[in-house]
Amino acid sequence: MQxxxxxxxxxxxxxxxxxxxxAIAQHKAGGYDNSLPRIQQSQLTGFGARAKAGHENAFEALIFFAPGVLALVGMSAVTHQAVLYAQIWVVARVIYHLFYLINVHILRSVSWAVSYAMSLLILWQAIQMAGVTLE
Structure with missing residues (x-):
């Protein structure tokens, strides 16, 4: 479980x-505007815009990943398979962000799909462990 x-x-x-x-992109775009950072972020282009999108997607990905993990932990039903899915998720998310920053969009999408699939597999395993049937 650890x-x-x-x-x-x-x-x-x-x-x-x-x-x-x-934050680095914002700094390069005239200094980090701590009073209106979202307005400054919305004006970024290129690397900065991709960094902003990757940052936002990290929050979005967390919403899909956390419920399945928490369900398994809450039921004390963590399996080796679920741990492997979670580890693959972490690696895929790191790769996703790197590909986003360097603008390799096809491989970025593949790594996103892998991480999303891992989230679904973890959640599906929690559903199965809970004994839920789809009747």
């Missing part, structure tokens, strides 16, 4: 960690 909780911890930290490239 491994899946570490993956969840990384997932929760990821939106903040991936904000660093966005």
């Amino acid at each position: 491994s899946i909780l570490i993956c969840l911890f990384i997932a929760v930290l990821m939106p903040i960690i991936v904000k660093l490239p966005l």
Whole structure:
């Protein structure tokens, strides 16, 4: 169970960690505007715009990942398979963000799909462990 909780911890930290490239882009665009950062972010182009989109997507991905992990942990039903899915999710999300920053859109989409699939597999495993039937 410790491994899946570490993956969840990384997932929760990821939106903040991936904000660093966005903050750098904002700094390069005339200094970080702490009074109106969202307006400044909306005016970024190129690398900065991709960094902003990646930052926002990190929050969105967390919404799909966390419920399944929390359900498994709450039921004390974490399996080796679920841990593997969570680890793949973390790796795919890191790769996703790197591809976003360097503008490799096809591989970015593939890594997004992998991470989304892992979220679904974790949630599906929680559903199965709870004994839910689709009748």
